[in-house]
Amino acid sequence: MDLSGAFFIGGWIFQLLGHVFEGRKPALADNLFQIFVAPIFLVAEVFFALGLKHEVRKRIEERLVS
Numbered sequence: 001m002d003l004s005g006a007f008f009i010g011g012w013i014f015q016l017l018g019h020v021f022e023g024r025k026p027a028l029a030d031n032l033f034q035i036f037v038a039p040i041f042l043v044a045e046v047f048f049a050l051g052l053k054h055e056v057r058k059r060i061e062e063r064l065v066s
Contacts, residue, residue: 019026027034047053 016026027038044053044056048057
């Protein structure tokens with residue numbers, strides 16, 4: 001196993017340990033569809049942090065308020 005594989009597995013371990021400490025089960029345990037939603041959410045957050053996709057962020061924030 002190369003270093004990237006070790007980081008990938010280690011990341012999953014840390015994430016699951018975090019869920020144990022916070023006392024909540026992962027969203028993936030409730031709905032397998034979350035495995036597809038999570039990467040999209042992450043990419044959107046990166047775009048927003050970089051100042052990109054203003055119109056998408058505005059539409060999301062408008063839906064949250066109403």
